[in-house]
Amino acid sequence: MRVLRGNDPRLDTLSAIVARAAIDPESWQDVIAGLGQIFPGVRIQFWGASSLVDETPVSLTHGYEDSFVQEFVDHYRFINPWWDASLRQVGGRTYHKSELVDETEVERTEFYNDWTRPQDDTIAGGGQFILRDRERTYWLGGAVPRRHRDRMELDFLRVISALAPAMRHALQVNREVLGLRAELTATRLGLDTNGAAVLLLDADRRVMNTNREAADLLDKGHHVMLSPRGQVTAESLAARASLERMGATRRPGIERIMSFARGEIRMMHLVRLTADQAEGLKVLPTALSQVPAKILVIAPSQAMSEQSSPLTTEHGLTPAEVEVVMLLASGLTPQEIAEQRRASVHTVRNQIKSALGKTGLRRQSELAVLGVSQRRL
Helix, strand or coil: CCCCCCCHHHHHHHHHHHHHHHHHHHEEEEHHHHHHHHHCEEEEEEEECCCCEEEECCEEECCCHHHHHHHHHHHHHHHHHHHHHHHHCCCCCCCHHHHHCCCCHCCCCCHHHHCCCCCCCEEEEEEEEEECCCEEEEEEEEEEEEEHHHHHHHHHHHHHHHHHHEEEHHHHHHHHHHHHHHHHHHHCCCCCCCCCEEEEEECEEEEEEEEEHHHHHHHHCCCCECCCCCCEECCCCCHHHHHHHHHHCCEEEEEEEEECCCCCCEEEEECCCHHHHCCCCCCCCCCCCEEEEEEEECCCCCECCCCHHHHHHHHCCCCHHHHHHHHHHHCCHHHHHHHHCCCHHHHHHHHHHHHHHHHHHCHHHHHHHHHHHHCCC
């Protein structure tokens, strides 16, 4: 068996490909193909999953026949005996598959007999969680044929272990590249991203990438939070209703949402991407299992007392009256608004009456229409 050394030319070659993948994420396929060339017969898989999205990850693979990959996607991924055990492991350590689940147990499973054994009995091998943080998990591993276990398994795992630091760095660069692309896309559409929270979302409003400001808001559940299904939603009831309604349509465009929460105002802009814009944000490996569809830009906070709303500057509405109007625009009744704002219905009705007087309108429904008009650019 060949033992990996610090000056191993195999590692030099793979490290160069990883460095290229940091700048050109499409090159991750070349990384696993390079591993496959060094270890012929080993099935390589590199997958990424979001801890913010409840779904089975999708992999980049090398060495698997297409029919077996499709069978895995359709059925065998749900009964993979190594899957649950692998999720209990820590990042940064290399694991043999035999450490995760006893082989005698594996050999009694449908997964092994109908999917693993027909592929040259690839029961050996292992891998490493290259990166595990609060948002994402990346695994690089390989399935080694039983007959090559003594010759390949340990060497393969040593190569992965030696390559892991460079891969972690490249993944972080990928994340930064994706964040910059998302911010650049928003900037080109006329949005100010300076100091803003920027979230890249898929079609179901699930997180693909966040900058530091957005991650901080999500952690605190302030203005934006995650629903039980992993979808981004708003803290305030009015902004939540607007975000869900505006996010439901797939037509490209920009929508404006005013969020009132915990004594501050934040203006949100929801960008629904065109096909070309989305294509430019399909940065692997982040996009292994998600397709970009929306960008949510949340401007820096403003105190409720600041004259930030057009309803304030043009009509003289107080921040509280502006919030009531925007809640009306989201379809809430005065009773629901009172519950949302923890105020009496009498107070809310007085604020509606005051807003009608200041705007020159006569009906509550007209106030709601005015509020809707403030959400669009």
